[in-house]
Amino acid sequence: MTAESFAHCETLVRAADRDRWLAALFAPAAQRPHLLALYAFNVEVARVREVARTPMAGEIRLQWWRDALGGEGHGEVRANPVADALLATVAAHALPTAPLLLLLEARAFDLYDDPMPNLTALYGYVRKTSSALIELAGRILAGPDPMIAALAGPAGIGSGLARLLQAMPAHAARGQVYLPADLLARHGVDPADIVERRESPGLRAALADLRERARLELAEAERARAMLPAAAGPAFLPVALAGPLLDRLEAADDPFARVDLAPWRRQWILWRAARRSR
Numbered sequence: 145m146t147a148e149s150f151a152h153c154e155t156l157v158r159a160a161d162r163d164r165w166l167a168a169l170f171a172p173a174a175q176r177p178h179l180l181a182l183y184a185f186n187v188e189v190a191r192v193r194e195v196a197r198t199p200m201a202g203e204i205r206l207q208w209w210r211d212a213l214g215g216e217g218h219g220e221v222r223a224n225p226v227a228d229a230l231l232a233t234v235a236a237h238a239l240p241t242a243p244l245l246l247l248l249e250a251r252a253f254d255l256y257d258d259p260m261p262n263l264t265a266l267y268g269y270v271r272k273t274s275s276a277l278i279e280l281a282g283r284i285l286a287g288p289d290p291m292i293a294a295l296a297g298p299a300g301i302g303s304g305l306a307r308l309l310q311a312m313p314a315h316a317a318r319g320q321v322y323l324p325a326d327l328l329a330r331h332g333v334d335p336a337d338i339v340e341r342r343e344s345p346g347l348r349a350a351l352a353d354l355r356e357r358a359r360l361e362l363a364e365a366e367r368a369r370a371m372l373p374a375a376a377g378p379a380f381l382p383v384a385l386a387g388p389l390l391d392r393l394e395a396a397d398d399p400f401a402r403v404d405l406a407p408w409r410r411q412w413i414l415w416r417a418a419r420r421s422r
Contacts, residue, residue, distance in 0.1 A: 146228055146229065146232050149225035149228040149229040150177035150181060152184075152225035153180045153181045154177070156187055157180050157184050160191075161186070163410060163414070165180070165183070166414050167378050167379075167381035170377070170381060171378040175285055177229070182233060182277065182284065185230045186273075188209075189209060189247065192205050192206060192255065199255040199256055202252075202254075202255040206248050206252055210245060210248055212227045212231070213231075213241045213244055239280055239283060239284070244276075246276060247277070249272065250272035253269060259321040260323060261326070262326040263324045263326060266305075270300060270301050270304030270308070271301060271304075274301065274304030275297050276296075276300070277300070278300045279296035279300075281378075282373075282376035285375050285377075286373040291371050291372055291373065294368065295369070296380075298365040299361070300383075301358070301361040302359070302364075302365060303362070303383045303385070305358035306386040306387075307386075309354060310389060310393060312351075312399070316339050316341060319339055323350060328347075328350055330350075331350040331353070333346045341400050343399055347399055348399060352394070355393060358386065358390055362383070369421075377418070378418070378421075380417075381417050384413050385405065385414070
């Protein structure tokens with residue numbers, strides 16, 4: 145079933161995470177299915193809140209993935225095409241399962257409406273989700289390398305913060321606040337202000353603070369980019385979208401406006417970043 149499972153993963157990622165699908169096209173053909181299996185897993189767990197009716201149902205889904213990674217329920221697990229492809233990828237590249245388990249742990253936060261408590265928790269969330277995904281993708285492409293792990297940290301934090309800032313209006317619409325409560329308090333903003341879409345100078349200052357933090361992380365990753373193994377380049381390509389996205393967010397008149405880059409521009413940015421990484 146594995147060949148069909150890999151094909152299913154490609155279809156899923158192409159529809160749900162086009163940026164990573166496009167980035168995977170720059171990877172060698174032999175490694176591309178494994179990258180897409182990893183990205184398909186990310187799609188599945190990132191949308192657990194959307195498909196689960198209650199937090200408990202979401203927790204059950206996340207536990208199913210923990211059990212799958214732990215080797216439980218082989219027949220049932222292999223019937224799931226994403227799990228089948230992911231487990232084949234883990235075996236083929238000797239991927240550690242600990243980062244995948246931590247990613248599942250972080251995604252449990254998505255199931256509830258509790259605000260992000262502080263900056264430390266926010267950074268931990270993006271490390272376990274965005275940074276871990278980059279590091280594992282780099283390992284698929286270039287094997288274990290300390291520079292991949294070192295650069296995945298700031299690259300994932302910078303791009304992860306940018307994506308969360310972009311998603312703030314959508315999160316607010318469903319009662320979620322990923323902006324850290326301690327940072328909001330520093331600027332005189334209550335998390336309820338975000339859910340109720342109350343604009344204020346304090347909110348704008350808090351968003352500017354997070355944008356600057358994201359840019360600092362991206363700059364740190366850029367300074368060390370020359371030391372990245374060339375083979376790992378496609379794993380980092382989606383990070384190139386973060387800077388232009390932060391610029392668009394900064395230029396928006398309304399902090400609750402839905403901001404994005406045009407599809408043609410996203411593709412051009414990825415193509416240009418791929419040429420630089422050769």
